[in-house]
Amino acid sequence: GAMSTVRIKRKHVLDSDSDDDDAPSTSIAVASVSNGSSEKENAGVAPVGPPADGEATGHRMFKKRLTKKAASPPPREVVVIEDGPGTAAAADDDDVIVVDDDDDAPPPPPRANEGDDVAIEDDIDEPDQALVECAKISRKLRRALGADDDAKGKSDGPLSPGASHAQNGGRRKLVTARDVAAVAGEGSLANGLKPYQMVGVNFLLLLDEQDVPGAILADEMGLGKTAQTIAYLACSRAANQRVRTRGEPALVVAPASLLENWRRELAQWAPALRVGFYHGAQSQHEVRSAAEAWSSGPRGDGRVASGGGAFDVVIACYSIFERDSSDSKEKRAWLRSLNYSHLVLDEAHLVKNRQTQRARRLDAVATKARRRVLLTGTPLQNNLGELESLIHLVLPGLLEEGALGGEDGEDDACELVRAHRLARVKEILRPFILRRLKEDVAKELIPKTQEKRVVEMGESQRRQYAAAVEAARNERRRAREAASSKSSSGGGGGGLPSGDADSSPGGVSGSPGGGRLTGAKVKALFVHLRKIANHPLLVRERYGDAEVAEIVDVCHRRGVFGHEAPLAKVESHVRSLSDFDLHQLCGEQGHLSELCLPVSAFAEAAKTAALVKLLDEIKSRGSRPLIFSQWKIVLDILEWVLRDRGHVFCRLDGSTDVHERQQICDAFNRRGSEIFCFLLSTRAGGQGLNLTGADTVIIHDCDFNPQIDRQAEDRCHRLGQTRPVTVHRLVTAGTVDERIVQIAERKLDLDAAVLSDTKAMAAEENKAMHSIIEDLLS
Numbered sequence: 001g002a003m004s005t006v007r008i009k010r011k012h013v014l015d016s017d018s019d020d021d022d023a024p025s026t027s028i029a030v031a032s033v034s035n036g037s038s039e040k041e042n043a044g045v046a047p048v049g050p051p052a053d054g055e056a057t058g059h060r061m062f063k064k065r066l067t068k069k070a071a072s073p074p075p076r077e078v079v080v081i082e083d084g085p086g087t088a089a090a091a092d093d094d095d096v097i098v099v100d101d102d103d104d105a106p107p108p109p110p111r112a113n114e115g116d117d118v119a120i121e122d123d124i125d126e127p128d129q130a131l132v133e134c135a136k137i138s139r140k141l142r143r144a145l146g147a148d149d150d151a152k153g154k155s156d157g158p159l160s161p162g163a164s165h166a167q168n169g170g171r172r173k174l175v176t177a178r179d180v181a182a183v184a185g186e187g188s189l190a191n192g193l194k195p196y197q198m199v200g201v202n203f204l205l206l207l208d209e210q211d212v213p214g215a216i217l218a219d220e221m222g223l224g225k226t227a228q229t230i231a232y233l234a235c236s237r238a239a240n241q242r243v244r245t246r247g248e249p250a251l252v253v254a255p256a257s258l259l260e261n262w263r264r265e266l267a268q269w270a271p272a273l274r275v276g277f278y279h280g281a282q283s284q285h286e287v288r289s290a291a292e293a294w295s296s297g298p299r300g301d302g303r304v305a306s307g308g309g310a311f312d313v314v315i316a317c318y319s320i321f322e323r324d325s326s327d328s329k330e331k332r333a334w335l336r337s338l339n340y341s342h343l344v345l346d347e348a349h350l351v352k353n354r355q356t357q358r359a360r361r362l363d364a365v366a367t368k369a370r371r372r373v374l375l376t377g378t379p380l381q382n383n384l385g386e387l388e389s390l391i392h393l394v395l396p397g398l399l400e401e402g403a404l405g406g407e408d409g410e411d412d413a414c415e416l417v418r419a420h421r422l423a424r425v426k427e428i429l430r431p432f433i434l435r436r437l438k439e440d441v442a443k444e445l446i447p448k449t450q451e452k453r454v455v456e457m458g459e460s461q462r463r464q465y466a467a468a469v470e471a472a473r474n475e476r477r478r479a480r481e482a483a484s485s486k487s488s489s490g491g492g493g494g495g496l497p498s499g500d501a502d503s504s505p506g507g508v509s510g511s512p513g514g515g516r517l518t519g520a521k522v523k524a525l526f527v528h529l530r531k532i533a534n535h536p537l538l539v540r541e542r543y544g545d546a547e548v549a550e551i552v553d554v555c556h557r558r559g560v561f562g563h564e565a566p567l568a569k570v571e572s573h574v575r576s577l578s579d580f581d582l583h584q585l586c587g588e589q590g591h592l593s594e595l596c597l598p599v600s601a602f603a604e605a606a607k608t609a610a611l612v613k614l615l616d617e618i619k620s621r622g623s624r625p626l627i628f629s630q631w632k633i634v635l636d637i638l639e640w641v642l643r644d645r646g647h648v649f650c651r652l653d654g655s656t657d658v659h660e661r662q663q664i665c666d667a668f669n670r671r672g673s674e675i676f677c678f679l680l681s682t683r684a685g686g687q688g689l690n691l692t693g694a695d696t697v698i699i700h701d702c703d704f705n706p707q708i709d710r711q712a713e714d715r716c717h718r719l720g721q722t723r724p725v726t727v728h729r730l731v732t733a734g735t736v737d738e739r740i741v742q743i744a745e746r747k748l749d750l751d752a753a754v755l756s757d758t759k760a761m762a763a764e765e766n767k768a769m770h771s772i773i774e775d776l777l778s
Contacts, residue, residue: 183238185272214394222718247309254346260662348374533735653681669693
């Protein structure tokens with residue numbers, strides 16, 4: 001039968017710009033090196049940095065007109081046919097270009113004669129032109145590392161840093177941990193840098209030398225991206241005196257929760273660097289005063305008047321670029337007044353959307369930096385807009401805004417074009433990204449053991465869970481009957497069943513016609529069941545109507561919720577509270593103290609009983625745990641349990657003051673600390689913190705997304721950990737809790753990029769909740 005053709009503009013792509021037939025691929029092979037060896041660490045000599053002239057920004061190299069010598073291979077065209085048996089006959093993915101089958105389409109340009117220059121920007125589109133330029137850069141990087149020695153006639157295999165760098169001949173020599181320690185200052189921990197971390201340092205220094213404006217260090221969490229970056233900054237500044245005399249500090253921008261960690265890490269890894277902490281009113285005043293003093297001071301050493309010369313590194317917070325207050329505007333203006341040797345963006349995925357105010361305001365500062373380094377544990381997304389934002393940050397001027405096209409269209413043709421664009425863009429970025437996973441460097445890390453502890457509910461908890469499921473079944477049955485009755489009488493079946501919305505557990509009320517549960521109802525029922533599986537005190541069961549009426553009366557008369565609050569609103573609010581909330585409320589009101597729950601009620605949940613036993617085991621062997629929960633109210637309950645058992649603990653969640661977070665972590669990590677365990681909310685405590693004082697992780701309630709729990713594990717399974725780490729997951733048998741863990745385990749095999757796509761994960765979680773509830777109610 002006839003085959004339909006994807007009708008797009010005819011395009012031609014040149015093979016990678018090469019001087020020989022066996023030119024290396026676009027990707028820089030050093031980025032594919034997963035881990036180093038001791039030989040790699042010892043193969044280098046003195047540190048090196050940017051070229052001595054140091055004046056080039058690295059931006060101009062991407063804006064020049066590209067030309068191609070006649071000896072190069074001719075352009076190639078590939079036709080992609082859909083809906084027919086010829087589809088699979090297309091070339092390799094990296095070579096696929098979609099063309100128009102129009103008879104009037106121009107033929108491919110003739111092959112140039114020897115010695116001619118052919119302007120390729122007329123023959124290929126902007127991303128393809130960028131690919132050619134990146135291929136050139138990739139070969140320069142490989143040659144600098146000596147990868148082309150004896151390369152003639154050999155396949156382009158992975159690069160092995162250290163294999164040829166001891167040779168002379170102008171090849172680049174690797175920096176070692178000893179080299180870093182020599183410039184980082186007395187007392188530096190740099191001698192402890194791992195071989196794979198030195199690969200990262202050398203990767204960044206190499207891009208510096210080749211005048212490449214940016215790089216992405218995307219190692220998995222816990223592999224020490226901060227330490228690698230600090231070592232790189234120390235080496236780069238030590239090798240380039242002119243950066244210092246020009247008064248160009250490095251600017252580090254990080255989330256508020258990580259600012260103190262950056263200050264502490266800089267002091268540990270590179271104490272010689274002068275740090276300005278531009279956060280908090282007093283600290284910001286001190287930084288600006290020091291800058292003014294520097295500007296007005298003597299400059300007999302040839303330094304310029306820039307106040308930035310007072311520091312080697314300035315630390316600032318993303319919040320400065322988010323707020324519209326006059327104070328924030330003034331702070332941004334001061335940051336824009338300086339020039340920077342480097343801009344380091346920690347948790348760089350926070351600026352993946354170029355259209356946000358934060359990203360646009362940061363861009364104004366980025367233009368003042370000679371080098372940009374993006375740090376993220378999140379891999380590249382399959383999103384053209386986010387990838388274009390990364391290219392703009394790392395390689396400014398390489399692509400015009402919108403050059404990659406939009407994401408519109410859902411048919412097969414659009415999907416083919418989108419997939420091809422994604423492949424090309426990732427190829428553009430590949431030479432400038434270094435990403436290693438823990439499994440790649442496992443020999444250099446402490447082992448980690450996973451244990452799943454499935455716990456059985458007691459009689460009371462099991463009865464409560466079964467009653468909630470049965471109530472939901474009855475409700476859906478009534479809704480179906482009502483829908484059927486309306487349908488038979490011509491009513492259309494579109495209404496809601498009558499009745500009290502709060503008559504079922506947790507406020508789960510009626511369903512729309514047809515007996516189907518709406519998305520909101522599914523989520524409400526799912527959360528209700530999950531609460532019971534985690535701890536029965538998270539719903540209202542123990543406090544009956546009589547006790548609730550007494551609480552309402554006291555709260556209304558005493559104005560607990562405001563003297564102007566009407567009785568109806570007080571009653572509505574109190575009835576919505578869980579048993580634990582009511583217990584807390586009664587404890588705060590002396591007249592209601594007799595209604596407080598006994599301490600034994602807190603340990604009756606299956607997970608809590610298992611946790612009590614587990615903590616005794618952990619304490620007996622001299623270990624210390626981190627206990628994670630997604631819910632702050634669960635942490636509140638666990639506090640009661642820990643106090644009752646006499647355990648010394650600390651806590652960190654989203655409400656913990658940013659300035660106190662690092663102090664709490666330091667107190668826990670301190671040698672000889674009396675703190676036994678650390679309570680943390682999974683989201684607030686699962687990123688950026690270093691808690692190697694613990695060697696055990698307890699996940700009280702698992703997330704649909706296993707990457708969230710992995711981030712929590714990485715708080716103690718990371719650089720600096722000296723003991724094997726054990727991770728315990730508490731799972732309540734026969735409940736939605738068990739299904740969540742099963743789904744998360746299946747997702748471990750998915751691409752990490754998919755798991756870090758928040759929109760995709762939200763849709764997946766919603767789909768999973770519907771599936772679980774449907775199975776329960778069937």
